[in-house]
Amino acid sequence: MYQIIRKRELNASVTEMDILAPLVARKAKAGQFIILRVDEEGERIPLTIAGADPEEGTVKIIFQLVGATTIALNAKKEGESIEDFTGPLGTPTPIEGKKKVCVIGGGVGCAIAMPVAKAFHDQGTEVTSIIGFRNKDILILEEEFRSFSDKLIVTTDDGSYGFHGNVTVPLKEMLENGEQFDEILTIGPLIMMKFVVETARPFNVPVSVSMNPIMIDGTGMCGGCRLSLTQDGKRVTKFACVDGPDFNGYEVDFDEAMSRNRMYVNFESIKREETCNLLKEAQ
Amino acid sequence: MALDPKKHEMPTQEPAVRAHNFNEVALGYTLEIATAEASRCLNCKNRPCVSGCPVNIHIPEFLKEVKEGNLEGAYKIITETSSLPAVCGRVCPQESQCESKCTLGIKFEPVGIGRVERFVADYHNANVTTAPEKPEPNGHKVAIVGSGPSGLTCAGDLAKKGYQVTVYEALHKAGGVLVYGIPEFRLPKSIVAREVETLKQLGVDVETNIVIGKTLTVDELFDMGYEAVFIGSGAGLPNFMNIPGEALKGVYSANEFLTRSNLMKSYLDDPVTPIMKGGKVAVVGGGNVAMDAARTALRLGAEKVYIVYRRSMEELPARKEEVEHAQEEGIEFLLLHNPTEILGYQNPDNPRDERNGFVTGMKCIKMELGEPDEKGRRRPIPIEGSEFTIDVDTVIMAIGTSPNPLIKNTTDGLEVNKRGGIIVNEDGLTSRNGVYAGGDAVTGAATVISAMGAGKLAAKSIDSWLSGTGEEA
Numbered sequence: 001m002y003q004i005i006r007k008r009e010l011n012a013s014v015t016e017m018d019i020l021a022p023l024v025a026r027k028a029k030a031g032q033f034i035i036l037r038v039d040e041e042g043e044r045i046p047l048t049i050a051g052a053d054p055e056e057g058t059v060k061i062i063f064q065l066v067g068a069t070t071i072a073l074n075a076k077k078e079g080e081s082i083e084d085f086t087g088p089l090g091t092p093t094p095i096e097g098k099k100k101v102c103v104i105g106g107g108v109g110c111a112i113a114m115p116v117a118k119a120f121h122d123q124g125t126e127v128t129s130i131i132g133f134r135n136k137d138i139l140i141l142e143e144e145f146r147s148f149s150d151k152l153i154v155t156t157d158d159g160s161y162g163f164h165g166n167v168t169v170p171l172k173e174m175l176e177n178g179e180q181f182d183e184i185l186t187i188g189p190l191i192m193m194k195f196v197v198e199t200a201r202p203f204n205v206p207v208s209v210s211m212n213p214i215m216i217d218g219t220g221m222c223g224g225c226r227l228s229l230t231q232d233g234k235r236v237t238k239f240a241c242v243d244g245p246d247f248n249g250y251e252v253d254f255d256e257a258m259s260r261n262r263m264y265v266n267f268e269s270i271k272r273e274e275t276c277n278l279l280k281e282a283q
Numbered sequence: 284m285a286l287d288p289k290k291h292e293m294p295t296q297e298p299a300v301r302a303h304n305f306n307e308v309a310l311g312y313t314l315e316i317a318t319a320e321a322s323r324c325l326n327c328k329n330r331p332c333v334s335g336c337p338v339n340i341h342i343p344e345f346l347k348e349v350k351e352g353n354l355e356g357a358y359k360i361i362t363e364t365s366s367l368p369a370v371c372g373r374v375c376p377q378e379s380q381c382e383s384k385c386t387l388g389i390k391f392e393p394v395g396i397g398r399v400e401r402f403v404a405d406y407h408n409a410n411v412t413t414a415p416e417k418p419e420p421n422g423h424k425v426a427i428v429g430s431g432p433s434g435l436t437c438a439g440d441l442a443k444k445g446y447q448v449t450v451y452e453a454l455h456k457a458g459g460v461l462v463y464g465i466p467e468f469r470l471p472k473s474i475v476a477r478e479v480e481t482l483k484q485l486g487v488d489v490e491t492n493i494v495i496g497k498t499l500t501v502d503e504l505f506d507m508g509y510e511a512v513f514i515g516s517g518a519g520l521p522n523f524m525n526i527p528g529e530a531l532k533g534v535y536s537a538n539e540f541l542t543r544s545n546l547m548k549s550y551l552d553d554p555v556t557p558i559m560k561g562g563k564v565a566v567v568g569g570g571n572v573a574m575d576a577a578r579t580a581l582r583l584g585a586e587k588v589y590i591v592y593r594r595s596m597e598e599l600p601a602r603k604e605e606v607e608h609a610q611e612e613g614i615e616f617l618l619l620h621n622p623t624e625i626l627g628y629q630n631p632d633n634p635r636d637e638r639n640g641f642v643t644g645m646k647c648i649k650m651e652l653g654e655p656d657e658k659g660r661r662r663p664i665p666i667e668g669s670e671f672t673i674d675v676d677t678v679i680m681a682i683g684t685s686p687n688p689l690i691k692n693t694t695d696g697l698e699v700n701k702r703g704g705i706i707v708n709e710d711g712l713t714s715r716n717g718v719y720a721g722g723d724a725v726t727g728a729a730t731v732i733s734a735m736g737a738g739k740l741a742a743k744s745i746d747s748w749l750s751g752t753g754e755e756a
Contacts, residue, residue, distance in 0.1 A: 263532040
């Protein structure tokens, strides 16, 4: 069992938790993920690590209430425990040797982008961050990003806060103005990452994308997390759990990944409703 | 009493009934049948059956005990060499191992050794509640990576000799392929849990949720005071055919399909983990895993299940009994067929149609057998122009796995072959001192019992190394 040491609501549908898992905390690096189960007979879900405190032995996770499992996780209180917590899985984001990077997060993806920005910042890399949200109400982690970035741009789709528009607009502006980045790292909805790649393409800037496909074991056994990449003109299959989750954005087949992520949409919406009704009854 | 030329038949659930439930197919011998079957053993001098068993169970001896009604005595003899008797009695390919060597089998049907073994183990589990005696600790610590058949066997053998053994498991439940891979109807999970419990009573510590190569490395295990490490991490990444359409929704690896159903219990009526149920299903491959996936799909409510295999029945690698069971249950075998493309739905007018990207069919080509390849198996050759399409909603690829790279990538000096399998010598020792390996991590996908044999060999080698006897393993 793994105890919830702290719990904090970041916005109405996004929660942050620090989970006591000393062995995971000791090894966790930016870009890696964990797999958890809330209770016995629960589903295994992957969540990217949002930070770790090796001394305290805690691992920070940030999750959006999207399905039955995240709703059940959110129902747990500080001091309570969850059944399983495994990691750190996946390959850490390579940060060495980069002088200037642009980190782009979208929505709850900012939870994953934040430790990446921090890792770059801590090693002295110049960090420009662009974080985008639908509106001001769901804005998260602005303070954290400000402290880890040399330059921060907040965007909202409806203009209720910061720059009015999506993340690709300020990115394009900067690239057109001749800003040079060693790499752009983007984490968020697949459609956003796809357009970040398209925005960067004419400028020949390397783009790293963080993929979050459906997974079960997370250790390279089930193959559910496979993605198609085009490398040197050849189509290859890669597994996000062991080969990723970071990939070269120019190689990823986003349309296929978006389609695959919708495999269980019907099942999940039924489950979510069931869970919500249960919660309602309990209250 | 005249010798019965035939094995006593195994009572099974009726095919029409079992095709719709996940209960065990083979019901097991009764005491009467087990005694009668054990009495068929000629107790011959050569005991060829023992050499046919990868863990060398003293077969004639335990059969004799059964014949004389001493079931606990039989259990003790089996467990001297096997840590998982209830598992082996169910999933071992006895027909190509112990039973294939049986002297009786020269003229008649061999003794049903596996079936009697299963009876003895089940009888013990149902009637004996005393915990096994914990051996005197010998002061040595050994770490085992993976709680599948090789790891559990290695752990059991070492624990019986007084070693302090910790088994590290990446998943949330111990058992490896016995819990995520082999379905409930062939190996009930309660039996695996019971065997793991027996090992715990022997003093084995099982740590779940620890991924060696990630949470801890092999080197860190040595730093923690373990004197030897056994790697039984199993096979890994599933293979795909690299044909168009394998990323469509509804295409699974057998590992994923079986893990969803077995480990995550998607077969239950109101599962937490989703799985595609019903419709028409094609399973590609001809091994035991393919049979397991096909029969699972059937039980999940498929209206039609095909096994698509590129060679003929003769080359089909699955156990004969599993093939027969599958056929009885109504699974259709498309032999000498090979998939060339998986087809998906695409609404040309609506890119947001929820049906887009789901499997609708699979293109296959007919094959014929040509000259034998280097392994002696006749090579399948496509028959030009014979392509046709079958309507399916789900495709399950059961064409093997490639070794998992996690441990190799994080363990300096651990040599692997070009397929990624860990290289070991005849004692199960890897290129790293004190690091042993066995099972699918070494051989690639194989059987439960051969993994157990490898775990057993490694336990013997570790013991002779750490106890300083230097005995040949």
